[in-house]
Amino acid sequence: MAKTDVLARVDSDLERGHTYLAIQRLSSLAAADPGDLDIRARLAAVHRATGNLAEAGRWGFLTEDATDAEIAAFERSRRAAWEQVNTLRGVHPSGLGPRASARYLALTERAGAEHGIPVPMTAVEPDTWLDRLFFGLVLTLIGAIPVLAVIGLVTVVRWLL
Structure with missing residues (x-):
């Protein structure tokens, strides 16, 4: 199914209040294209609307609109920086905005400090x-x-x- 068709179904699901279905559909799109920041932002917005700050922080981490509370909730849900980096893999940092890029750089530096080896600022290809x-x-x-x-x-x- 084409991305536009899936997004239309997501909009329909959200209009009817079916956030679980919308999250499932958006998660499938995110798995198919982990570097699509628009999908990540939409997924973060749905999680934000349902009150799931940890997942909103996870999906919004690489976007410009993630709040500090969401980022903190994401970091609490995955304590190790390496685990956080692994969760975010598949996104090339060159496509990030200034806030998200700085946030990602700080995370990779923390992950490198945890294990004593540098973490490259390149995406792990799926x-x-x-x-x-x-x-x-x-x-x-x-x-x-x-x-x-x-x-x-x-x-x-x-x-x-």
């Missing part, structure tokens, strides 16, 4: 479907090796008997 397919095939092969070994062992024992 996995592609090809990466997931390769990982799945590797896991399948790793899981198949013991099964094949047992089948081979049973076959050899039957030959010997």
